Each structure stands twice: as C-alpha cells, then as structure tokens.
Amino acid sequence: MRLYLNQFSLHEDMEVNFQHVLEVFEQSSLIDLIVSPEVFTSGFQYRELPTISEKNRDFVHIISNQCRKHQTAFCGSLFWYEKKKYTNRAFFIDDKGDILSMYDKVHLIPTFREHEFIRPGKNISIIKYKELYIGLAICYDLRFPELFRKYAKKEVDAILVMAQWPQERKDHMIALAKARAIENQCYIILVNTTGKSGKMTMAGNSMVIHPKGEVLLNLGNSQEGKDYQVHLAEILKWRSEFPALYQYSRPRLFPAKPLKFGNNVDEDQKK
DSSP states (O other): OEEEEOOOOOOSSHHHHHHHHHHHHHTOTTOSEEEOOTTTTTOSOGGGHHHHHHHHHHHHHHHHHHHHHHTOEEEEEEEEEETTEEEEEEEEEOTTSOEEEEEEOOOOOGGGTGGGTSOOOOOEEEEEETTEEEEEEEGGGGGOHHHHHHHHHTTOSEEEEEOOOBGGGHHHHHHHHHHHHHHHTSEEEEEOOOSEETTEEBOOOOEEEOTTSOEEEEOTTOSSOEEEEOOHHHHHHHHHHSOHHHHHOOTTTSOOOOOOOEEEEOGGGGO
16 A cells, blocks of 8 residues: 655644645545644644634545545544534545544643643544555554554554654654554554644654564655555564564453454443
8 A cells, every 4th residue: 555644844824734735635646545644734723623623624525525536545633523522533534535434532642731622532443445454543642552552452454643743752752653563563654744833843754664663764854745655465474473463462361352443443342
C-alpha cells in the first residue's frame, strides 16, 4: 500500500488548510491513502469550536467526494460535534468516499487542558483496507502502550498516529513511536505538523517505522509531505522469524477473540 504522509504547517485560517488538502488530492496519483495530522483543519483553537466543527462537517463531505473522484482513501483528525459534545475525531474514508471508521482520541493531555473542551473516546477502531488491517490513534495516545496492545491483540498490520507534537518533546515522540512498532511488530505511520502552532514550534518528523523499529522515512522539518509504500509481506516475515507477538498472546492469559473491524471496536466493554 502506498501512503502519503501529509506533513504541513497549519494555518489559523481554516480555508488555507482546506485548500492545502485539496491540492494534495490533485497530486495523489498512484496514492492509496493520504494521512493528515491531528486537527488538520484548524489546529487547537478551542474558543472557536462551534464554528470549526460546523465547517468540519461540510469539509468531511468534500473530502468524501475527493476520495471518490481520485480513488484515494483519506485519514485525519478534526474537531467534531455530536450528541451535545465535542471530540477530536479521526475519520477513515475509503476510495469510494465511504466512511469506514471513526476514532475519538482516548487520552487527553492535561497540559493543554483538552479535557475542559472535548470529551475523550472510549474505544479502539480497526479498518480493513486493501491488504492491511489498520488501527487509529491520535498524538498523546502514543504515550499509552495499553491502547496499542489492544490493537496488537487483534494483530493489526499498521497503526496510523495523527499528531500535533511540539519540538521540545520531539525525542519522546520518536522514541515512543519506535517502541510501539517494536513491541507490537507492526508499522507505525506517524504524521505530525511542522512550523508554528500558536506559540509552539511543532516537531515535524513524520515517520514510517518498520515493525522492527527501523525508521524507513523521516520528513524532518519539511513543509512538504511524501509518499512511501509499505508491504504486508514485511510484517508477516518478521513476525514469523521472531514471533514475540504470538508469544504475548498466550491463550490462558489472553483468550483468542474473533477479529472485528469498523467503528469503535472494544471487546473489553462487551464482557
């Protein structure tokens, strides 16, 4: 599967960010999936949530049409309003323009007072697209291996991590992303912003990380995204050579459960 890591610097004007994404679609020939950063339409303008969420509803419809037109899937997170609450929600839209899955950010960072403005999600989300099973996570989630282990138990092949990670904690981001790939023997596709976001400088360094932990692509501080092809065979080969993932899933400790995918998969809540 050929992925496009849409690293860019967010603008306070949502229309500028909208236009950037539309331009990426126009250049998406031979791309299977475009991955954009966390809250890629607006950045963290909490005081403007009503206006932002209203515009985002229209923009998801526009993205759906673009996916259908260019036969390219898309994933990115944005602020969403539903059932009288705001969430940081990732949408996975396939190449037919259908929403295959949604994921609400589970872990909210207290440093940025996220909990005062948005509600946390409760569930993981797994998508079957092309040849890969894909999990979704957002930024601060990266610090919580328990979430990623839920995906590992379902043997996902790749986890998309959409982020707005600051420069001052860049080393943490890289170390954590590599660890999540190594311990779960899957690709980690991390897409971050670059440039300024309010008073903060963002870390950039969007990455494709091999299940062995090798960084296959790192965009550094580039203002342009880049594509990279990942291969299911690479995952299966490494898991076969070094079956740590299967050793973890010992039946007595972790009973096998059937694979499910789509919106808000959380088997633990169904016990």
